Amino acid sequence: MNCIDSVIRGGRVIDPKNEIDIIGDVAIHQGLIHSVGEGLQVTGKEEFNAEGCLVTPGLIDGHVHCYQYATPLGINPDERCLSRGVTTVVDAGSAGSSTFPGLRNFIAERSETRVLCFLHIAAHGLAAAGCSAGAPGGESDCLNQLDVTSCRDVLEQNRDMIVGVKARLSETIANQGENEQEVYRRAMEVGRLCKVPTMVHHTLSTVPTQGRTGDKRLCCPRDMAPGDIYTHTYHAFPSTIIDLETGNIHDDVIEARRKGVLFETGHGQGSFSWTVAEMCAKSSFWPDIIGTDLHSGNMDGPVYDLPRVMTKLLHLGMPLYDVISAVTVNTAKAIGKGGEIGSLSTGLEADVTVMKIEEIERELEDSQSQTRRVRQWFTPVAVWRKGKRHEITEPREIPNMAAMKMNAKDWPLLLVKDANPPSVLQGK
Structure with missing residues (x-):
């Protein structure tokens, strides 16, 4: 032998x-x-x-923020991802064209974890921007930072690491919504020019989810291109994919998937609702990509790590084989790395x-501290x-009650939610 x-x-x-x-x-x-x-x-x-x-195959987290110390959201990918079974992470827009060199030199080249990224359409990326929910001021308040040429040039010069373009569509980070249509348009323009996917964050946004007759505004995800990635699929804020009148998924969302738009969980600190996810599960509207949106604000709850987000999809009824596909081959293919990562093919790294x-009996919280008992x-x-x-590490505390109490504050903002508020709001 x-x-x-x-x-x-x-x-x-x-x-x-x-x-x-x-x-x-x-x-x-x-x-x-x-x-x-x-x-x-x-x-x-x-x-x-x-x-x-x-x-x-080594797990791929298709949505993290790992520009540690240079952005408020950055985490250490080796400590929080590789030690939880994740061998490749895709940073989702922490860096823009002017800040990308630091992400390459100080993070990607010094990490054991493979670090790829989406380049933010805003030149400074998320250098001074926090999360969008209820936090006024952000990276797209001024359009002169959204330069198509510089974004395109940096992407073309760094195709080994940059796999696409990132845009965040939220009212409070785009001059109270006035810039959102242009943010969306410019990001998709770079995607088309470079023939790469655009990942779009779409929460609490003035960009419509469902088109209306006579409304000429861009819609999201309707006007995304095949291969583009819609993140935060199961959020319950304004811009949710759920039609509030019928309780069904918006027709434009179904049509976007039919034409080839990809859907990614992007759990995050605010963007995963058990209630919305259960509504989608009834129609087997599963994510193509399971990503965490792991960052400094959610790494100790409600996200914890990629295996915990995978656990939530398994609990919802997503078939095991599909869960594994959504953290391996699907993500690799979506970012144009299908021949390099995401499989156990002979000769690959x-x-x-x-x-x-x-088999376990434990409560797992969503982004606003609604809980479900997973088995x-x-x-x-x-x-x-x-x-x-x-080395493998484990989260210190699940569920993390301190994080649950903090995250439950956004309960009043939700448009889709359980009949009763989270137990942490009821004093239980």
Whole structure:
């Protein structure tokens, strides 16, 4: 038998890119995937017993904010992502054309985690902007910062790392809504010029979700292009994808998906509602991409990490194979990296995640502290990045009551919500 670096043995190997779902082994040698199969006849210097576990391509978080110290939202991707089984993160607009060099030099090149990014249409990115809900002032208050040429040029010069364009559509960060249509238009213009996806944040926005007869304004997601990514899919604020009169998903949203617009969770501190997600689950309106929108304001609740967001989708009824696809092959394909990451194909860098699905009884909160009792739970067990095994860590406290009390304050802003307020607002 051949002796190689590592063999992960006996787990349920799920690799949607290669249509693999077997009880088998994954072999790693010299930082690359060596082979995948049942009963591999190889010996590893390291032999890892994965019986009873899932073995998947390294998880990809399609939406984080990891420009640590340079932006208010930045987290450390190695501490908060790689140690939770995530081998690749896609920063969603923390940097713009004028601040991108720092993201490359100080974060991407110094992290064990692979760091890719969407470039913000605003030149300074999120250098001084916090979250949009109820926080007046933001990166798009002045249109002279939204320069199509500089955004395009920096993207073209850094295609190894920049995978698309980011725009945030919220009234309070775009001169009380006056600039939102132009933010949207300019971001999509760069996307078209560079032939990359535009990721659009659309909450508490003056940009309509559903078009109306005679209204010539751009709508979101209706006017997005095939391959563009609509984030914060399950939020319950104004601009929700739910028609308040019928309780159904807006027709324009359904049509956008039909034409090829992709939908991403973008859980975030404010943008995941159990109530909205359950309404969408009834129609099997699952996300194409499961991303966390992990940042400094939600890393200790309500997001915690990618496995916890995956847990919520599994609880809602999203099939396991689809959940794994949404954190591997789907994301890789959406950002134009389908041949490089998101699979266990022979010869690719050996990014591998091992997880257990544990039987558990635990409350999990949404972004405004509504809770549901989940009975299955993704727990990271081991992770390899470029063939090197890294330590796994766990959140300190779930649910985090301090975070729940803080996040419940946005309950009155929700248009779609449970009949009763969260228990933390009732003194329970």
